[in-house]
Amino acid sequence: MQNLELKQISKVFSKNKVLDDITLTIPPGSFGLLGPNGAGKTTLMRILATLIEPSSGKIEYGTVDWRQKGNARQLIGYLPQKFSMYKHIKVKEALKHIADLKNLPTLTEQSLKEILNKVNLHEQADKKIGTLSGGMIRRFGIAQAIIGEPRIIIVDEPTAGLDPEERIRFRKVLRNLSQNSTVLISTHIVEDIEATCSAAAFLVDGQLVRSGSISEIARIAEGKVWELEVGAGVFYEDQWEVMSSRAVGDKKILRIFSETQPPNAISVPPSLQEGYLYITRNNSR
Amino acid sequence: MRTIQRTLFDWRAMGWNAYIPLVTGLVVLAYSLLAKGEERSILSMMEILLPAFSAWWSIFIFQDILDEPGGETLFSYPQSRWAIGLKRVLIFFMLYVLLITLILLVYSLILKHSFWGVTELQLIVQSLFFSALGYFLVVLLKSCSWAMLVTAAYVSFQVLTRGSVFPWSNLYFFHIHRPSGPEVLSKLVVILVVGLILLFSAQLAINRLEKFNE
Numbered sequence: 001m002q003n004l005e006l007k008q009i010s011k012v013f014s015k016n017k018v019l020d021d022i023t024l025t026i027p028p029g030s031f032g033l034l035g036p037n038g039a040g041k042t043t044l045m046r047i048l049a050t051l052i053e054p055s056s057g058k059i060e061y062g063t064v065d066w067r068q069k070g071n072a073r074q075l076i077g078y079l080p081q082k083f084s085m086y087k088h089i090k091v092k093e094a095l096k097h098i099a100d101l102k103n104l105p106t107l108t109e110q111s112l113k114e115i116l117n118k119v120n121l122h123e124q125a126d127k128k129i130g131t132l133s134g135g136m137i138r139r140f141g142i143a144q145a146i147i148g149e150p151r152i153i154i155v156d157e158p159t160a161g162l163d164p165e166e167r168i169r170f171r172k173v174l175r176n177l178s179q180n181s182t183v184l185i186s187t188h189i190v191e192d193i194e195a196t197c198s199a200a201a202f203l204v205d206g207q208l209v210r211s212g213s214i215s216e217i218a219r220i221a222e223g224k225v226w227e228l229e230v231g232a233g234v235f236y237e238d239q240w241e242v243m244s245s246r247a248v249g250d251k252k253i254l255r256i257f258s259e260t261q262p263p264n265a266i267s268v269p270p271s272l273q274e275g276y277l278y279i280t281r282n283n284s285r
Numbered sequence: 286m287r288t289i290q291r292t293l294f295d296w297r298a299m300g301w302n303a304y305i306p307l308v309t310g311l312v313v314l315a316y317s318l319l320a321k322g323e324e325r326s327i328l329s330m331m332e333i334l335l336p337a338f339s340a341w342w343s344i345f346i347f348q349d350i351l352d353e354p355g356g357e358t359l360f361s362y363p364q365s366r367w368a369i370g371l372k373r374v375l376i377f378f379m380l381y382v383l384l385i386t387l388i389l390l391v392y393s394l395i396l397k398h399s400f401w402g403v404t405e406l407q408l409i410v411q412s413l414f415f416s417a418l419g420y421f422l423v424v425l426l427k428s429c430s431w432a433m434l435v436t437a438a439y440v441s442f443q444v445l446t447r448g449s450v451f452p453w454s455n456l457y458f459f460h461i462h463r464p465s466g467p468e469v470l471s472k473l474v475v476i477l478v479v480g481l482i483l484l485f486s487a488q489l490a491i492n493r494l495e496k497f498n499e
Contacts (some may be wrong), residue, residue, distance in 0.1 A: 079358070080355050081354075084354050088298055089297060097291070098362070141358075
């Protein structure tokens with residue numbers, strides 16, 4: 001498998017620069033694109049999905065240049081942030097139709113079964129899409145994206161609106177897919193990236209501010225995350241920026257984000273969430 | 286074969302909306318058969334209902350693509366935007382022409398009285414205009430409901446005012462007898478040209494579409 005190369009991608013919508021000179025190498029496996037709302041993630045995903053063209057820059061995967069949309073579309077499977085299509089059609093009929101739209105040979109019952117098994121929808125094959133739950137529709141969305149075994153799967157906000165159980169199931173599906181494809185996941189939910197990706201990039205206000213492995217990104221907040229043991233009834237929210245707290249017996253352990261060491265606190269390795277917060281705070285315009 | 290299969294899928298994807306123009310056609314036919322001899326009212330009924338409902342299919346074949354969230358997915362498949370847009374509109378317009386022809390055929394077979402020729406041509410050209418208007422509106426508004434409402438408002442306004450307010454925007458003839466060629470030809474050419482402009486404008490808008498419903 002090859003790298004997906006983005007070179008100096010910019011996008012301007014009526015004088016508003018939404019993406020600014022993004023250069024990024026996306027390796028095979030699962031790759032996260034993190035950033036707050038309005039960072040330009042969805043625009044970048046749509047450019048990668050060939051729905052819109054960049055104002056400048058180029059995208060390449062091996063010898064395929066994204067300016068040749070037909071060739072690029074043979075490589076990609078795309079699931080947008082919200083997905084609700086073909087409500088009156090049964091799951092397997094819709095997948096057969098989508099295979100036809102992707103100019104693939106007619107889906108056999110066996111290959112249909114394999115796709116539906118991958119997304120755990122085999123029991124819903126004969127149900128109309130309009131009768132499926134939100135989580136099942138997301139999984140149908142993934143099913144349509146993986147028809148034809150695309151080398152690049154682009155998923156925008158994959159777990160938005162899903163309940164915890166469905167979220168876990170969906171992450172598992174994405175992890176499995178990343179064994180044979182490049183899976184690009186855009187989200188502002190850090191846990192999704194931690195659970196599925198080995199590397200990620202951060203976008204803030206249309207600019208790429210950081211990219212690397214998950215641990216590298218987390219390390220950016222090294223020396224700024226502390227743990228402090230306090231009594232159960234003590235609140236430090238006014239004094240320190242408490243990220244989380246957990247009860248241990250009759251004590252509480254606070255996780256604090258601070259540039260300086262709080263008294264009696266010990267330095268701890270930062271999580272991706274803390275790296276994310278550090279980056280967004282220090283890069284907001 | 287592939288086009289037929291895709292058209293059948295588009296038909297089923299519309300759900301009950303696919304059947305509305307057929308039901309309207311049956312209503313027009315039933316009325317025409319019951320009002321035998323009443324040429325004026327039959328012509329009015331046909332002119333008001335038949336062309337307007339050609340917009341129905343050209344709007345609702347875009348429900349999954351432009352109205353529903355996630356319709357953008359279809360633009361990521363290896364399909365040209367012409368195939369997604371204009372081609373499908375023209376296929377469903379041809380089906381609508383077939384429907385009009387069938388209604389007129391059944392009418393002429395039962396009542397031995399036909400509306401072939403100029404009346405049929407008039408209905409087809411007016412239908413093309415409404416198909417194009419529906420396509421244009423649904424691309425512009427990205428909402429089937431709003432596209433239908435604007436179409437219905439246009440029809441209601443013209444019918445209620447008998448085309449007397451803003452006559453330049455009126456495509457109806459309101460004949461009291463079967464029209465002859467010279468009576469309608471020049472206006473039909475204008476309607477056809479406006480229809481074609483709407484069709485191609487809508488297609489250009491779809492070719493350049495960058496904002497999708499979320």
